[in-house]
Amino acid sequence: MDFQLTDDQRALRAGMRELLERRFPRTRLRAVVDGDAERGAELDRALWRELGAAGLFALRVPESAGGVGLGLPEAVLAFEEAGRALLPGPLVATELAAGLSGALAAGAVQGETVVTALDEEGAQVPVEHLASADAVLALGSTAVELIPAAEVARPAQPIRSVDPATPLHRTAPPRTRQDQAGPGRSGIAARLRREAALLTAAQQLGSASRTVELAVDHAKRRTQFGRPIGAFQAVQHLCAQMLVRAESSRSVVYAAAVTEDPGDIAAAKLLADEAAVHNARDCLQVHGGMGFTWEADVHLHLKRAWVRAGQWQCAAAAEEELAAGLVSTVETCL
16 A cells, blocks of 8 residues: 555645745744734734635535545645644634535635634633634534634633734633534534544644754754754754654654544644644754744744644543543453
8 A cells, every 4th residue: 555645645735835935934923923912813814815715724625515625634734734834823623614514614615714613522722813713613512513703702701822823712612502413413523523633733743843844954054163063963862853753743643634533533633742842842952042032933833832732632632532442442352
């Protein structure tokens, strides 16, 4: 079996990277985090519509419904590039909403509607970009519903976010509406949660890969004692460990996109979170004292990785999923 990317998949990844380099370069990222906090939290609607026009949110929507008609592996490749560029915004929730029905979902497909998510089972997890959202993807124990953001925003309270490009709000889930599961929708909430965890893992993978590049580039340029610091074994070991983490998580994330198995997705989220957080920390170490300054981009990857690690499937939840799978396998063998 050939596990290499197809030519079309490589073209999709290259096109997404080119789009983001053109429309969301480092200068734009720095403008978001360095500018006024209130203005920086606002999403770039023009960029959001361009992402919709490029098909980011419609990758898995059937062609008969105006989408691209691809699958989860292709969505993972696109979201990996978004994570690499630290593209802000509720990308995962908008992509999930585009696969539903209704006017709000149709707007999500085109990038006209910004959708954030509120998970009743993860009620303690803050809602991201609520002030910029048009709709909220509300996930109950079984039901799924797209509701206007105004209904959720009224009782919401802003909370301090470690990531300056990810504003967060705390709010209560609309339980009275969530308990009304429609016919044939009992499994959709669980499926969307799994897909959200995998797409978030893909973003973490992109960030982990990017910090490897940042560390290696700095190690080549920065000189100490008359030679590049990359010539020193301690720095080489750090960079090698970062590469191993990134490539190990890449294998698992790509495999989970093909199998869509809950255990594989849990493993992908667990490894990708670890790779993103630890790679950002090691990248900071390679940069030395400069890495602790606001001017360096390393801290932005670390802070975004911290936020994503708590979204959709945290480490404890992923470990519980994997443990349950192992117990089930042992019981079956017995």
